[in-house]
Amino acid sequence: xxxxxxxxxxxxxxxxxxxxxxxxxxxxxxxxxxxxxxxxxxxxxxxxxxxxxxxxxxxxxxxxxxxxxxxxxxxxxxxxxxxxxxxxxxxxxxxxxxxxxxxxxxxxxxxxxxxxxxxxxxxxxxxxxxxxxxxxxxxxxxx
Amino acid sequence: xxxxxxxxxxxxxxxxxxxxxxxxxxxxxxxxxxxxxxxxxxxxxxxxxxxxxxxxxxxxxxxxxxxxxxxxxxxxxxxxxxxxxxxxxxxxxxxxxxxxxxxxxxxxxxxxxxxxxxxxxxxxxxxxxxxxxxxxxxxxxxxxxx
Numbered sequence: 001x002x003x004x005x006x007x008x009x010x011x012x013x014x015x016x017x018x019x020x021x022x023x024x025x026x027x028x029x030x031x032x033x034x035x036x037x038x039x040x041x042x043x044x045x046x047x048x049x050x051x052x053x054x055x056x057x058x059x060x061x062x063x064x065x066x067x068x069x070x071x072x073x074x075x076x077x078x079x080x081x082x083x084x085x086x087x088x089x090x091x092x093x094x095x096x097x098x099x100x101x102x103x104x105x106x107x108x109x110x111x112x113x114x115x116x117x118x119x120x121x122x123x124x125x126x127x128x129x130x131x132x133x134x135x136x137x138x139x140x141x142x143x
Numbered sequence: 144x145x146x147x148x149x150x151x152x153x154x155x156x157x158x159x160x161x162x163x164x165x166x167x168x169x170x171x172x173x174x175x176x177x178x179x180x181x182x183x184x185x186x187x188x189x190x191x192x193x194x195x196x197x198x199x200x201x202x203x204x205x206x207x208x209x210x211x212x213x214x215x216x217x218x219x220x221x222x223x224x225x226x227x228x229x230x231x232x233x234x235x236x237x238x239x240x241x242x243x244x245x246x247x248x249x250x251x252x253x254x255x256x257x258x259x260x261x262x263x264x265x266x267x268x269x270x271x272x273x274x275x276x277x278x279x280x281x282x283x284x285x286x287x288x289x
Contacts, residue, residue: 022174029174036165036172037203062224063202067173070198074177079189081234082198088226134226 005079008108008115008140017076017103017119022068024098025060033064058095065093065132069121072101073136080138083116087134097125106135114139144289145261149215149247154208156244158272163194163237170197186236193236201229201279204269207245215247215263217287225262225284232277240272248282259289 030044039061042049050058066087073082093099100123107118116137123132163183170180175197178185186194212219235241248264263285269278 029172032172036169063199063227064173066202066227067175067197067199071173071175071177074198082231084228084230085198086226086228089224 006077006140008117008142011105011108011117011140013105013108015105017072017105017121020072020075020101022072022099022101024096025064025093027058027095030058030060030064030095033061033067037061037063039063055092056094060093060095060097062087062089062132065099065123068099069101069123069132069134072103073119073121073138076103077138077140080140082136082138083114084137085134086136087132089131090133091129091131093123093125093131097131099131100124100126115142116140144252145215145217145250145263145287147250150250152247154206154211154214154245156242157204157207159204159241159243161196161200161235161237161239161241166194166196166200166237169200169203173197173199183237191234191236193238196235199229200235201269201281202227204241204243205245205267205281205283206265207243207267211245217285221288223286223288225286227284228282230280230282232279233271235269235271235278239278241269241278242272243267243269257288261287261289263287
């Protein structure tokens with residue numbers, strides 16, 4: 001097993017994950033995600049349609065935002081195994097929004113022979129609107 | 144109001160073959176440049192049997208029936224996505240065939256700021272076709288206003 005990566009011993013409850021900036025989420029990415037995910041709801045890439053749906057413009061797929069958070073967590077936990085990932089949508093992420101991803105270790109524990117850390121996270125837009133909140137449990141290796 | 148006869152209703156299972164192309168296409172769309180999603184040698188170096196799936200790849204398998212909403216009689220104009228939850232049991236990789244099936248776990252009525260609503264909990268479970276082992280549970284919370 002690799003000596004690099006994140007170890008259970010390096011983590012303490014209350015520890016903050018480095019804040020990460022992702023985006024802006026441009027139209028091309030919304031089109032790419034529609035294709036990769038199979039979610040072709042036009043509110044994500046057709047502005048005229050989004051307006052008919054009473055939205056100010058195109059909005060990002062909730063699942064795309066979850067995927068971006070997933071990348072943030074796997075990048076941070078380097079080699080950790082994700083066990084549980086939960087997200088709640090608090091507001092829409094609009095086209096061209098840039099997201100700030102913030103996380104914190106909310107729990108550290110061992111269960112069934114696994115060393116687990118729970119992260120609570122949120123995503124916030126450039127104008128400080130929280131668009132999602134959630135948590136993730138990751139199994140880490142021990143030294 | 145959603146008919147309570149759907150509590151416990153199971154849709155027909157479906158299969159999906161996970162391919163390297165599908166994974167790299169997905170990783171590109173979420174702008175994740177981690178080489179494990181593009182380079183099989185790098186994936187193997189990091190202990191995977193093949194290219195692994197990114198964390199939310201299974202959302203591609205949200206419903207095992209494309210007629211999910213119409214079967215339940217859900218008016219999409221009254222629908223709000225309350226959130227998602229994924230439980231992971233084993234690592235899916237390119238080359239795996241996943242059998243997944245959607246079940247309506249529960250429907251309860253709630254009252255909120257916007258009036259009465261039905262809260263529908265839907266669980267889609269995925270297992271590996273060859274090994275038979277459980278791979279994931281995808282839990283979806285849907286809010287349908289009356």
